[in-house]
């Protein structure tokens with residue numbers, strides 16, 4: 001019999017379960033649904049040509065309300081060149097996309113078509129290609145983009161999954177790890193068409209986005225224990241493979257060099273800014289940590305159609321992937337952003353800085369007594 005009491009119990013039960021159901025349903029509804037079986041006439045879609053920028057910066061883009069799919073055009077030019085990778089002048093015979101380590105970050109929206117022109121100038125010595133983890137199709141486009149010096153190729157793929165994904169060179173056999181640890185990786189961020197969402201399906205927006213690409217380098221040493229300096233890529237090959245196969249990196253760095261993102265090159269923000277930090281590692285696991293801050297939201301695996309984790313202290317980025325963390329700075333100051341293997345951060349180089357300006361909040365932290373003698 002339906003009484004007022006049972007009705008109320010039912011109502012109470014409904015209330016008790018509502019938040020969970022609400023969260024799941026909202027998130028599910030909020031996910032962008034891209035029908036990859038729908039055939040678009042690519043020739044009639046709007047085309048956008050993007051000028052890529054050097055990391056940690058990211059080209060301008062809209063975060064949400066992306067409208068119909070677009071064809072987004074990018075160009076990457078491969079540069080083989082010697083780079084200085086620490087403050088002692090140690091050099092790497094590097095291989096790069098667009099001259100930087102990591103290569104530039106690309107941003108598109110789920111369902112867009114990515115159209116990449118890959119150029120291998122004749123001044124280079126080696127064949128290269130690009131494998132997009134975001135792409136669907138054999139070798140991630142690697143077989144279709146293998147270019148000798150003096151050649152270029154163009155690949156189009158549909159970005160059917162939302163998230164941050166690594167791209168890297170993969171020209172075959174032992175060339176693959178050598179090219180990757182010599183600098184040939186980068187990241188593409190495929191945003192959901194309606195932007196990022198929290199676990200309840202509510203919109204999340206960022207004021208700034210930075211791209212941190214982490215690399216492990218394996219610089220051979222001479223008999224005296226000094227890092228060797230090579231005149232050409234091929235001259236470095238044999239020693240480099242032997243050092244790589246020892247699996248002990250000589251350097252673990254953000255953005256190609258010890259100190260690339262510290263001091264004058266620190267990333268900047270203001271108190272109240274919400275910052276998205278995208279972090280890739282194409283070869284090896286890492287564990288980013290913002291000292292004195294957190295990830296308000298983190299997509300450790302980088303894939304935006306999963307609800308983000310909240311309030312993380314350290315997040316884990318699997319080798320061969322890119323993840324991201326969203327944080328609103330609440331206090332001014334100098335923040336170190338590190339790989340929290342602290343040996344790798346402090347002794348080998350995997351550290352960056354954020355300089356944050358604004359008003360200090362004593363409620364969050366206050367020095368009650370300055371250091372003074374105990375006696």
Ligand SMILES: [Cu+2]
Nearest residue numbers: 128129169179
């Ligand atoms: Cu390559």
